[in-house]
Amino acid sequence: MGDHSGDWATHITRAELSCTLPRRWAHTQGVADRAVEVSQVLNQDASLLVAGATLHDIGYAPRLAATGFHPLEGARFLRDEHGADERLVRLVANHSFALLEAEERGLRKQLATEFPLLEEPLLVDALVYCDMTTTPDGDRTTARNRVAEIVSRYGDDSVVGRFIRRAAPEILASVERVEAALAAQPR
Incomplete structure (x- = not known):
């Protein structure tokens, strides 16, 4: 399925x-x-980004929880139950430096083999930007505040806490690249 429609993604999510x-x-x-x-x-x-943003956390759905790692579960769900576009599935699987969290969970090889990283830096950065400038309640925040919030919610020594601290420099760099691209847009 090549559908990147926001309506399809919103309906499923x-x-x-x-x-x-x-x-x-x-x-x-x-x-x-x-x-x-x-x-x-x-x-x-543009539509691929919106669909990816809408679907990025679908793997948290309780009925999909098999490994406890939402990017992998979400990507498998989209691929297996919806025949979703490969680029969309890979974007969801690898959102917000998921490969680093997969490593913390002992799932790096599985994720990298099943869903290789997209070689589309601006698209990948844009999803990081969207995810990491949004609070758990859907409000705007800064990437630094979002990283701090995640660490405080999960704890320093948790899998997610260790992952997010490792990923923080990459997250901040992604956000800066997207902000620079936005600033360069004609007004």
């Missing part, structure tokens, strides 16, 4: 998250809103 994980659904809606705002820097991939 709402069905999986809105009732069971309302806060995660609020975050997802905020990330999707950021994606609409920054999609101008991507031209033909």
Whole structure:
């Protein structure tokens, strides 16, 4: 399926998250809103970014939890149950430096083999930007505050805490690249 429509992505994500994980659904809606705002820097991939932003946390849906690693579970769900576009699936699988978290969980080889990284730096950075400038409740924040919030929510010594501290320099660099691309856009 080559569908990158926001409606399709919203329908699936709402069905999986809105009732069971309302806060995660609020975050997802905020990330999707950021994606609409920054999609101008991507031209033909604007709809792919919006769909990826809408679906990035679908793997948190309780019925999908097999490994406890939402990027992998979300990508498998999109591939296996929806026949989603390969680029979309790989974007969801690797969102926000998931490979580093996969390493912390002993799942790096699985993730990298099943869903290789996209070699599309601006697209990948744009999804990082959208995710890491959105609070758990869907509001705007800075990437630094978001990283701090994640560490405080999960704890320094948790898998997620270790991952996010390792990923923080890369997250901040991605956000800076997207902000530079946005600033370079004609007004």
